[in-house]
Amino acid sequence: MHWDIVIHNFDYFLWGQTQFDGVFPFIHEPGGLLAAIILAAIGIFGAFWIGLAAGLMRLSKRWWLKIPAVCYVEMIRGMPLLLLIFWFFFLAPVLIGQTLPAFTTTMFCFMIFTGAYVAEIVRAGVLALPKGQLEAARGSGLSQVQAMQFVILPQALRNMIPSFVNQFVSLIKDTSLAAILGVGELTRTGVQVDNREMVASFEIWITIAVLYFMICYVLTSYSRRLEAQLSRYQARDR
Amino acid sequence: MDYNFQWHKMFSGEPAQWMWDGFVTTLQISSISLICAMLLGIIICVLRMTPFKPFQWFSLAYTEFFRNTPLLIQIFFWYNASHVIIPTAINEWMNDLYYWFPGPFSMFGTQFVGEWVLFNVELITGVIALTVYTSAFIAEEIRAGIFSIPKNQLEASRAVGLSFLQGYRYVILPQALRIVIPPLISQALNLIKNSSLCMVIGVTEMMFQATQIESYHAIPFEAFSVALLIYMIISLIVSFCITMYNKHFMIQVMY
Numbered sequence: 001m002h003w004d005i006v007i008h009n010f011d012y013f014l015w016g017q018t019q020f021d022g023v024f025p026f027i028h029e030p031g032g033l034l035a036a037i038i039l040a041a042i043g044i045f046g047a048f049w050i051g052l053a054a055g056l057m058r059l060s061k062r063w064w065l066k067i068p069a070v071c072y073v074e075m076i077r078g079m080p081l082l083l084l085i086f087w088f089f090f091l092a093p094v095l096i097g098q099t100l101p102a103f104t105t106t107m108f109c110f111m112i113f114t115g116a117y118v119a120e121i122v123r124a125g126v127l128a129l130p131k132g133q134l135e136a137a138r139g140s141g142l143s144q145v146q147a148m149q150f151v152i153l154p155q156a157l158r159n160m161i162p163s164f165v166n167q168f169v170s171l172i173k174d175t176s177l178a179a180i181l182g183v184g185e186l187t188r189t190g191v192q193v194d195n196r197e198m199v200a201s202f203e204i205w206i207t208i209a210v211l212y213f214m215i216c217y218v219l220t221s222y223s224r225r226l227e228a229q230l231s232r233y234q235a236r237d238r
Numbered sequence: 239m240d241y242n243f244q245w246h247k248m249f250s251g252e253p254a255q256w257m258w259d260g261f262v263t264t265l266q267i268s269s270i271s272l273i274c275a276m277l278l279g280i281i282i283c284v285l286r287m288t289p290f291k292p293f294q295w296f297s298l299a300y301t302e303f304f305r306n307t308p309l310l311i312q313i314f315f316w317y318n319a320s321h322v323i324i325p326t327a328i329n330e331w332m333n334d335l336y337y338w339f340p341g342p343f344s345m346f347g348t349q350f351v352g353e354w355v356l357f358n359v360e361l362i363t364g365v366i367a368l369t370v371y372t373s374a375f376i377a378e379e380i381r382a383g384i385f386s387i388p389k390n391q392l393e394a395s396r397a398v399g400l401s402f403l404q405g406y407r408y409v410i411l412p413q414a415l416r417i418v419i420p421p422l423i424s425q426a427l428n429l430i431k432n433s434s435l436c437m438v439i440g441v442t443e444m445m446f447q448a449t450q451i452e453s454y455h456a457i458p459f460e461a462f463s464v465a466l467l468i469y470m471i472i473s474l475i476v477s478f479c480i481t482m483y484n485k486h487f488m489i490q491v492m493y
Contacts, residue, residue: 078473079466080431082445087466090458094241169306176308180438187310194318202319209307209315216306 002200006207009193013211016184030103033211035185036175039103043110043175044168050111051118056148058123069119076116082177085109089181106178114171121163125156159234165223169216176212186211241459248460253451257461260447261468267361267443268430271368275429276422278369279376280415284406286381297377304374310435313367317360317439332359364436372429376422383418384410416487423480427473434469444468 016031030038057069076084088109092100100108129152137147179187190208194201247253286297304312321329387410395405437446448465452458 074474075470078427078470080434080445080469082434082437083448083462083466083469086445086449087459087462090452090462094459173306173308176310177435179310187308187314190311190314194314202315202322205311205315205319209303209311212308212311213303213306217302220302220306 001203002197003203005193005197005200006203009189009204010207012193013186013189013208016189029184031184032189033186033215035103035178035183036172036187036212037215039107039110039175039178039183039185040168040172042107043114043171044164046107046111047114047118047167047171048164050115052122054115054119055122055126058119059126073116073119076113077120081109081113081174082180084113085177085181088112102178102181102183106175106181106183110171110174113174114167117167117170118164121160121167122156125160125163126152128159129156159230161230162223162227165219165226169219169223172216172219173212243460244457245460247455247457248451248464253455253457253461256447256451257444257464257468260442260444260465263361263441264430264433264443264472267364267368267436267441268433271365271372271433272426272429274365274369275372275376275425278373279380280411282373282377283380283384284403284411286377287384287406288402301374301377304371305378309367309371309432310438312371313364313435313439316367316370317363320363332362360436360439360441363439364433364441368429368433368436371432372425375425375428379418379421379425380414382421383414386417387413419480419484423477423484426480427476430472430476431469 012032014032015034018030018032018034019028020026021028027034027038054069054072057065058073060066060069085106089100089102089105092098092105133151133155134147137151138144142150175185176187178185179191182188184192186208190204194204197204248257282297282300285293286301288294391409391413392405395409396402400408433443434445436443437449440446444465448461451461455461
């Protein structure tokens with residue numbers, strides 16, 4: 001057993017080749033676990049807005065809003081994330097004439113990919129509210145957009161919080177795919193140290209699995225608790 | 239936009255052949271893992287339901303650990319590091335597997351091309367990783383299905399004289415498995431999509447072949463677009479078929 005290799009490289013697992021300095025945004029070339037968390041956080045932030053837009057478009061009755069959203073969601077949900085990353089990596093030069101850095105590519109891919117799943121969460125959340133809510137809002141004189149903004153979404157989004165946490169967990173797990181394009185996040189640091197040391201594969205992969213597990217497990221148990229708390233205040237039919 | 243599209247290259251010669259091989263391997267690896275994952279998932283779930291505490295703890299630890307770590311890490315683990323915990327004899331057996339089906343051979347009177355049914359150590363590692371990962375999710379979903387069956391059904395089955403396992407086998411599981419068909423569809427689709435990750439250890443499935451075409455023939459955009467289209471078609475077909483099946487055969491549980 002070579003646990004000393006893991007101990008010596010533990011800080012490398014945690015932040016890789018990150019440079020901390022006084023220049024905005026203070027963290028440059030993020031790596032290791034830090035990069036995984038940054039990628040996941042930016043990804044879920046972007047995915048929230050993309051998903052909100054796509055989910056609401058899919059609920060719309062106008063076909064020119066509905067069809068693009070349906071195509072987007074069904075397409076993204078039908079393809080593996082790895083394929084999306086590669087495809088986007090080679091599509092970007094076709095679109096903008098130059099290659100994107102691997103970090104940016106994966107960041108956009110995480111947004112686009114998770115956005116499709118968030119769209120389904122948003123749609124399910126809005127549909128799960130009793131129909132009377134929207135009817136009452138329309139009946140009291142609000143327009144469709146106002147009813148959505150002031151009545152439906154505040155309730156629906158709050159009910160969706162546990163699903164968002166779950167989506168965030170799966171996004172943290174998905175950030176490991178960035179390693180294949182060469183982004184130096186947690187998985188990549190593991191591959192590097194594994195290839196350098198050769199003798200400690202078992203220890204290294206167990207350590208990295210445990211690092212991912214700790215973050216994801218904390219979040220999943222939090223989401224479970226949240227779900228139990230929120231279900232008490234849900235609006236119901238009846 | 240000065241990209242030179244060469245779609246004709248994708249549909250002839252080596253790229254087409256490689257893509258087809260990759261497609262077959264993808265179907266092979268995902269179907270084997272799906273069957274194994276279903277069985278393992280059911281076992282893990284039943285272990286969780288037994289009154290015997292150590293079984294429950296094991297199953298809880300299993301599901302929580304494998305659900306909360308990335309599949310890529312698990313693949314790396316099984317491929318690079320599992321020899322520490324797997325007995326040497328099994329390791330050697332797995333390394334020798336490559337020589338089982340080296341060339342064309344016939345089985346049940348059918349002629350197979352060797353590469354199609356190649357059981358090499360990469361493929362088996364991939365199957366193990368996919369199976370273990372997916373079975374954890376399947377176990378959770380079946381557990382949710384079992385919880386939706388009223389508890390008194392199990393009690394009634396016990397009272398009728400069935401043992402615990404018989405009660406699960408004849409009363410609870412047949413109902414629960416039908417309830418959980420929709421979430422199992424999405425797990426099956428996830429498994430097919432996740433099989434693309436097996437390329438990192440050299441399983442020659444569709445993603446692997448796409449990257450190979452990219453590096454040999456320099457048509458990356460075309461290669462990945464075709465792979466993308468095939469994945470989407472598989473997903474759509476599978477979800478359509480199972481939705482149809484579901485519509486015809488799903489039963490309502492009696493409460």
